[in-house]
Amino acid sequence: MLSKLVTHEQAVEHVLDGTRLMYGGFGTIGSPANLIDAILHKGVQSLTLIGIDAGYPKVGIGKLISHGRVRQLITTHIGSNPEAGQQMMEGKLEVTFCPQGIFAEKIRAGGVGIPGIVVDAHVSGERMEGAEPFAFDGRTCRIEAALSAEVGIVYAKQADTYGNLIYDKAARNLNPLVAMAADITIAEVEEIVPAGELDPDKIVTPGIFVDYIVVRGGGNS
Amino acid sequence: MGLEMDQRNMVAWRAAKEVAPGMAVNLGIGIPELVADFIPHEWQVMFHSVNGILGVGPTPLKGEEDQHISNAGGAPVTVVPGASYFDSTIAYGMIRRKKLDAAFIGALQVNRRGDLANWIVPGSRVHGIGGGAELAYYAKKVIVLMSHVNQAGEPKIRRECTLPLTAKGCVDLIITERAVIEVTQRGLLLTEVMYPYTLENVITHTGAPLMISENLQMVE
Structure with a gap:
């Protein structure tokens, strides 16, 4: 049977210097911890990261920032990672902030092939450059470009060998959105089962969006 | 924010009076987190968390935490009957579609x-608006929900805000x-006006003009 299961090392083959990398997780919940470690271990530099927060200095996606592997970060807040704030101040890390709901919707748009979204112009944490407001549907709106990435890393509870994914409770968060918005999607899962064993009605991310699967705690990076 | 615990609880207790049975409510970080403690379980208020939960319940007992059930701040929580999990676009879809009856938030x-x-604490780094x-x-x-004055004793209710607006x-x-x-x-x-403060005290420590309600209550 064909299977997308690979080792951690094989999975991160496509993460190179300068790769645009999108990640699921909210804080540490639903963060693909093994894949982050594998990327760290590989030693790639100058990454562009796209995710809802900057994790913590020593936990989650924040590790890549702490180790100086990240050049650019597109996110909604970095409050839990003072290291990211420090690097931003020193000019080592370029940070772009976006309100959280708009951020999620930009990734959703990226995942379904829509080039941008129309949002209420007044909802913004900071001035949006090049986003001219216009009247639409009786509201003052602006366009926000969709977000996509070269590689996406997500965490799920279960996968089947085809890559269909089922998530767990609040560990879902950005994961199903990220899974669809990357050219190459890698899923870190607790368990992989043969295709046919997951109830098609329960699948959240169809396997067509998933390229590689690694099992958490299984296989060395 | 410089308030004693009993004062924070007092604010949360008063805030809970703004909640009615069956409402959907979002609680922010700080004093708002305490509001849930003052709302009877049988009211079936659905607490919303932006990380993808509608129906947040009380803090779990030690040892009974589920690593995948937390609030937006990352603290372990439980869920109540009728709760649901969803992705981040749906979490904000509920907000944008005005399905939330009330949001309790802290303020500078x-x-x-x-x-x-x-969203920006004076003198600190920019964290992003979340x-x-x-x-x-x-x-x-x-x-x-906030303290009436800041740690320097200055009014937080002002004619104009001097900090960047959220x-x-x-x-x-x-x-x-x-x-x-x-x-x-x-x-x-x-x-x-809350006991033991006086009308004069409130006016003195408020940095904007106040109209006084005809039905002004002095709350014991």
Whole structure:
């Protein structure tokens, strides 16, 4: 049977210097911890990261920032990672902030092939450059470009060998959105089962969006 | 924010009176987190968390935490009967579609028009706005819970905000340890003064003009 299961090392083959990398997780919940470690271990530099927060200095996606592997970060807040704030101040890390709901919707748009979204112009944490407001549907709106990435890393509870994914409770968060918005999607899962064993009605991310699967705690990076 | 625990609880207790059975409510970080403790379970209030839960329940007992059930701040929580999990676009879809009856949020400053500043602490680094602006703009009712003055003793309710704004004209009600103030079309309306503070004390420590309600209550 064909299977997308690979080792951690094989999975991160496509993460190179300068790769645009999108990640699921909210804080540490639903963060693909093994894949982050594998990327760290590989030693790639100058990454562009796209995710809802900057994790913590020593936990989650924040590790890549702490180790100086990240050049650019597109996110909604970095409050839990003072290291990211420090690097931003020193000019080592370029940070772009976006309100959280708009951020999620930009990734959703990226995942379904829509080039941008129309949002209420007044909802913004900071001035949006090049986003001219216009009247639409009786509201003052602006366009926000969709977000996509070269590689996406997500965490799920279960996968089947085809890559269909089922998530767990609040560990879902950005994961199903990220899974669809990357050219190459890698899923870190607790368990992989043969295709046919997951109830098609329960699948959240169809396997067509998933390229590689690694099992958490299984296989060395 | 410089308040004693009993004062924080007092604000949360008063805030809970703004909640009715069956409402969907978002609680922000800080004093708002305490509000849930004052709402009877049988009211079936659904607490919303932006990380993808509707129906957040109490803190779990030690040893019974589920690593995949937390609030937006990452603290372990439980869920109540009727709860659901969903992705982040749905979490904000609920907000944007005005399905939330109330959002309780902390603040650094509020002005007489209900502008809210709560995302940049003076002298500290920029952290990013997170979901603050969207909650403030789209919740049906925005209720600020905060200390009446800052740690320097300066009024947090002001004629104009001096800190960067999170959202403009969004605040409906302000509850502090000293007073309850409505934001109306005509300005700020003082409706309650909390014991042991006096009307004079509240006026002195408020940096914007206050209209005094005809039904002003002195709350014991």
